[in-house]
Each structure stands twice: as C-alpha cells, then as structure tokens.
Amino acid sequence: MSLYYLIETFGCQMNAHDSEVLAGLLEEMGYRPAKAREEADLILLNTCCVRESAENKVWGRLGVLKRLKRENPGLIIGVCGCMAQEEGTAERIRRRYPHVDLVFGTHNVHRLPDLIREARESNALVVEVLESEGGIVEHLPAKRAPGLSAWVTVMYGCNNFCSYCIVPYVRGRQRSREPRSVIDEVSSLFAEGYKEVTLLGQNVNAYGRDLAEEYDFADLLSELDRLDHAGRIRYMTSHPRDFSDKLIDVLSKTKHVCEHIHLPVQAGSDRILSLMNRGYTRDGYLALVQRIRKAIPNASITTDIIVGFPGESESEFEETLDLVKQVRFDAAFTFVYSPRRGTRAAAMENQVPADEKQRRITALVELQNRITKEVNNAMIGRIEEVLVEGPSEKEPEKLSGRTRGNKVVIIDSKQHPGALVNVRITDGGTYYLKGEILR
Numbered sequence: 116m117s118l119y120y121l122i123e124t125f126g127c128q129m130n131a132h133d134s135e136v137l138a139g140l141l142e143e144m145g146y147r148p149a150k151a152r153e154e155a156d157l158i159l160l161n162t163c164c165v166r167e168s169a170e171n172k173v174w175g176r177l178g179v180l181k182r183l184k185r186e187n188p189g190l191i192i193g194v195c196g197c198m199a200q201e202e203g204t205a206e207r208i209r210r211r212y213p214h215v216d217l218v219f220g221t222h223n224v225h226r227l228p229d230l231i232r233e234a235r236e237s238n239a240l241v242v243e244v245l246e247s248e249g250g251i252v253e254h255l256p257a258k259r260a261p262g263l264s265a266w267v268t269v270m271y272g273c274n275n276f277c278s279y280c281i282v283p284y285v286r287g288r289q290r291s292r293e294p295r296s297v298i299d300e301v302s303s304l305f306a307e308g309y310k311e312v313t314l315l316g317q318n319v320n321a322y323g324r325d326l327a328e329e330y331d332f333a334d335l336l337s338e339l340d341r342l343d344h345a346g347r348i349r350y351m352t353s354h355p356r357d358f359s360d361k362l363i364d365v366l367s368k369t370k371h372v373c374e375h376i377h378l379p380v381q382a383g384s385d386r387i388l389s390l391m392n393r394g395y396t397r398d399g400y401l402a403l404v405q406r407i408r409k410a411i412p413n414a415s416i417t418t419d420i421i422v423g424f425p426g427e428s429e430s431e432f433e434e435t436l437d438l439v440k441q442v443r444f445d446a447a448f449t450f451v452y453s454p455r456r457g458t459r460a461a462a463m464e465n466q467v468p469a470d471e472k473q474r475r476i477t478a479l480v481e482l483q484n485r486i487t488k489e490v491n492n493a494m495i496g497r498i499e500e501v502l503v504e505g506p507s508e509k510e511p512e513k514l515s516g517r518t519r520g521n522k523v524v525i526i527d528s529k530q531h532p533g534a535l536v537n538v539r540i541t542d543g544g545t546y547y548l549k550g551e552i553l554r
C-alpha cells in the first residue's frame with residue numbers, strides 16, 4: 116500500500132525549490148503525491164519567516180491541520196524551512212500544537228528519511244534543528260514540476276546581515292556550490308527539455324567568494340551562456356553593492372541570459388540605507404542603474420522596497436518615492452517593515468506606527484502601479500521574445516507567456532504552447548501585456 120505526501124510551501128522561490136528536493140527525497144522513500152489533504156499520510160509545511168505575516172499564515176495552517184489529525188491519527192505533520200530554524204519555534208509548537216510530529220531546520224533536509232522514520236515510531240515531537248550549516252549536500256534528488264522552467268540553487272545562506280533581515284540567522288553563512296556541479300545540473304536540465312533555468316541565491320552577486328578558486332557570478336553566467344542549448348537563463352537576487360562592472364559587461368554580451376535584473380533598493384534615503392546596513396548610497400544605486408541601462412538598453416529592472424523602517428521620517432519616505440520616480444522600475448515588490456526577533460532593527464527605537472506604515476505603502480504602490488503601466492504602455496508595437504507557458508489563468512482560452520524582461524503577456528491564440536516565439540506587443544497594462552504571435 117502506498118503512502119501519500121503533501122507539501123505546502125510558503126515564501127520565496129528558494130523555498131519552492133527546497134520543496135522540490137523534499138518531494139524528491141519522499142518519492143525515493145516510496146511516498147506518492149496526495150491529490151487531496153484528506154488522502155495524505157504525511158503533510159510538510161515548508162515555512163517562511165521573513166515577515167510576521169508569513170509566520171501568521173503558518174500558525175493558521177497548523178490550527179486547521181488539528182482537525183485532520185483528529186480524523187486521521189496516523190497522519191504525520193512536519194514543520195520545516197526558515198521558521199523551523201528560528202529560535203523558539205519548536206518550543207512553541209511543542210506547547211501549543213501537540214498534533215505536530217516533526218520539526219526540522221534548514222541545514223538537515225537530507226536527513227528527512229531518518230527523521231520521518233523516527234517520527235513514525237515516536238509518540239513525542241521529534242525535533243532536529245542544527246545550529247551550524249555544515250557543508251553543501253550535493254545530488255539530492257529534486258522532483259521538479261514538469262514543464263518549462265526549472266530552479267537551480269547556486270548558493271545557500273547570506274553574509275550581509277541587513278539590519279531588518281532574519282535570513283542570515285535561519286539560512287546561515289554563504290556557501291556557494293561548485294561551478295562544475297551547477298553547470299552539470301543546468302546542462303542536464305536543458306537536455307531534458309526545460310526552456311528556462313533560474314539560478315537562485317540570496318545574493319547571487321557574491322557567488323564564489325567562499326570558493327577556493329577565483330571564480331565569480333559573471334564567470335558562471337558566461338560559462339552557462341556558452342553551453343549548447345536554446346534556452347533562457349535567469350537569476351535572482353542581485354545585491355546592488357556587489358553588482359560588478361564585470362557582471363554588467365558579461366550581461367551585455369550573453370545571448371541566453373535574460374535582460375531582467377531584480378535589484379532590491381529597499382529605501383531611498385542615505386540615512387535609512389545606512390541603518391539598514393545595505394552598503395550603498397542612494398547616488399551609488401542611481402549610478403549603478405545608469406551603468407546597467409547604458410550597457411543593456413532594454414534591461415527590465417525590478418526592485419524590493421521596505422516602508423516604515425524604524426525612525427523613517429516623512430521626508431525620508433518621500434526620498435523613496437522620489438527615487439522610484441527617478442528610476443522608473445518595471446515593477447516593485449513593496450513591503451511594510453516587520454520587526455524580526457533577534458535582528459538589529461527590531462531593537463531600534465522609533466518604530467513607525469502601523470497606520471502610518473499602511474499609508475506609506477498605499478502611496479508607494481499607487482505611484483509604482485502608475486509607472487509600471489506607463490512603462491508597459493511604451494512597449495506597444497515592440498517585438499518581444501516570449502516563452503509561451505500555457506493557458507492564461509484569467510482567460511483560459513488564451514495563452515500566457517513571459518518576455519525576457521519577465522513581463523507576463525497574454526496571447527490571443529492556442530498555438531505554440533511551450534515554445535519561444537516572437538510576439539508583437541499590442542497592449543500594456545499594470546499587471547500584464549497583450550500581444551500577437553508573429554509568423
């Protein structure tokens with residue numbers, strides 16, 4: 116008799132890919148994917164703790180799972196990922212969520228088979244959260260979603276310690292994978308038929324600094340570009356401080372690497388940037404954007420912005436608005452500052468009141484939406500290379516795809532799903548473009 120598993124993933128693409136590795140490990144143990152929650156013998160929550168709202172979702176899910184466990188006492192419930200790695204989480208689960216069987220951190224994913232066996236045999240909560248990251252365990256069997264795009268992690272952890280961010284605490288110090296294993300993985304993905312590979316890391320621009328050999332992210336991208344394939348290569352996330360001129364030069368020459376740069380700015384005021392420990396100034400960021408646009412004129416630049424960092428004044432917030440107007444990002448992910456226990460910013464005075472943070476984010480979103488729409492409208496008439504992904508979610512009788520700049524395009528056609536095609540943009544909005552396939 117088969118056992119069935121279900122993984123619920125919260126948070127970023129790194130987590131989404133970690134879930135593919137968890138799925139691969141489970142399938143090696145003989146588990147099969149469950150079609151519904153009621154059918155599952157094992158449910159894993161792969162969690163995120165970057166903001167409080169992400170954690171609240173997980174606590175909410177755990178509440179709901181209590182009923183399921185009552186109906187099916189043999190069900191194993193596990194919590195893993197960033198929140199599991201956080202101090203205090205396992206204790207809180209032990210006290211408040213006794214229906215959970217297993218908690219394990221981010222450094223011991225490869226131990227999953229043993230931990231599940233332990234959880235099955237034990238009546239008490241099994242906890243394994245390792246303090247230190249250890250080496251990278253290669254050749255874990257990822258079970259990727261079949262399709263067109265695949266994720267490849269190139270580095271784990273982060274050394275930056277931005278003062279608001281919990282990631283370095285739950286993901287550990289930076290560890291880069293060996294270039295050869297990344298290159299082998301990417302080339303076999305293209306050989307399997309994937310059309311697009313996204314390289315993942317918290318700060319891909321620092322890739323290689325911890326390797327014995329002299330090798331950086333620009334070297335990796337140019338090697339991947341030279342592989343024999345017709346696919347696309349994407350990467351995220353870039354840190355402005357570590358974005359080298361060598362990388363800009365490589366990006367301006369590569370053929371397969373998409374002209375999309377996700378370049379989180381976080382704030383527009385020098386004082387706040389310095390309190391955030393970002394390591395660049397407003398002018399430094401603006402100059403970098405200029406250098407990128409000069410070398411790669413059609414670059415699509417997106418960003419992350421936090422409003423309401425402790426002590427952020429009205430005029431400092433306006434500097435963020437002003438920077439957004441100057442850069443004219445293609446899109447921005449905007450966040451209300453959320454204090455994370457153990458980070459430096461959480462201990463700072465002058466936390467900005469919730470209603471004020473709300474007002475600021477509303478103003479910022481409004482501004483950016485207007486800019487995104489203008490930028491997208493300016494694309495009407497242009498010819499873009501689009502990877503046709505499949506039926507559009509909103510309009511299933513049409514197809515949806517992505518430009519190299521990572522913009523969604525709705526195409527009024529049923530032809531060429533899964534192909535790279537040239538599309539003329541016929542309409543531009545805030546959330547997606549429209550286009551027609553060229554013969």
Ligand code: 5AD
Pocket residue numbers: 165166279280281379381419420421450451452453454455
């Ligand atoms: N509060 C709000 N946003 C945060 N981010 C990271 N930490 C926090 C926090 N404590 C945002 C940053 C980062 C993105 C992934 O999440 O903008 O780039």
Ligand code: SF4
Pocket residue numbers: 273274275276277280281282283317318354
């Ligand atoms: Fe967090 Fe900064 Fe590292 Fe990004 S670069 S993961 S924001 S510490």
